[in-house]
Amino acid sequence: MSSPELGRRVRQQGADIDALYEISERIETKIDTLAGDTAQRFDTLDGDTTRRFDGIERELQQNRELLTQILQRLQG
DSSP states (O other): OOHHHHHHHHHHHHHHHHHHHHHHHHHHHHHHHHHHHHHHHHHHHHHHHHHHHHHHHHHHHHHHHHHHHHHHHHHO
């Protein structure tokens, strides 16, 4: 293999390595973006679920109080 051919191959391999690093950086950026979006959606769902459960607990407490009042009236 001639020296110019060897130099050309080394340069091509260097360019290939640079291209792989660039692709890797793009993938990493996309993964970070996706992870951030996923975390944000999870936080939103968690907040919504917590509010709904809190609302259900308030309703149950109100129903307990109402049933207690009804039972007291029936017994009294």
